[in-house]
Amino acid sequence: QVQLVESGGGLVQPGGSLRLSCAASGSRFRFNAMGWYRQAPGKQRELVAAITTGGTTNYADSVKGRFTISRDNAKNTVDLQMNSLKPEDTAVYYCNAKRDTGWGTLYDYWGQGTQVTVSS
Numbered sequence: 001q002v003q004l005v006e007s008g009g010g011l012v013q014p015g016g017s018l019r020l021s022c023a024a025s026g027s028r029f030r031f032n033a034m035g036w037y038r039q040a041p042g043k044q045r046e047l048v049a050a051i052t053t054g055g056t057t058n059y060a061d062s063v064k065g066r067f068t069i070s071r072d073n074a075k076n077t078v079d080l081q082m083n084s085l086k087p088e089d090t091a092v093y094y095c096n097a098k099r100d101t102g103w104g105t106l107y108d109y110w111g112q113g114t115q116v117t118v119s120s
Contacts, residue, residue: 002028004095009114016118017083022095022111024076031097031109034078038091045056048093049080054055062088062105085118092116 008020020036035050035058050058050070057069071078078095079083095111 001080002097003063004097004109004111006093006095006114009093009116011117011119012085013065013120014086014118016085018081018085018116020082020093020095020114020116023076024097024109027076029099030073031076032100033098034076035069035096036080037094037096038089039094039113040091042089045094051078051094065090083117085116087118089118 003025004022005025006020006022007097008018012018012019017075022034024031030053033050033052036048037045038048039045046060046102048060048063048066051069059067066083068081069078092113093116095112097109099107
């Protein structure tokens with residue numbers, strides 16, 4: 001029922017910028033936290049950035065100062081503005097959303113992923 005759809009990936013030169021967007025549909029509730037993970041070939045998936053409904057953010061050390069995450073709670077959307085991109089940022093980026101019911105149950109949802117390639 002719940003679907004997360006990413007957009008905005010593509011090819012960009014080092015030092016360039018991209019903005020990723022994720023739209024959630026089919027949800028009867030608001031997600032407690034939304035964020036972005038990424039996975040490069042042969043590597044583990046890692047958290048890039050996350051944000052709560054209250055606006056608290058968390059960033060991976062490798063992207064601090066370069067990436068900015070934001071969300072629209074009313075629309076259940078989350079964006080990731082990526083500036084000063086580096087070749088090591090190349091990966092498939094996945095939108096993630098979490099729902100905490102408040103009584104011990106946590107639901108986790110994932111998008112299909114969007115490719116980001118940083119290359120000259």
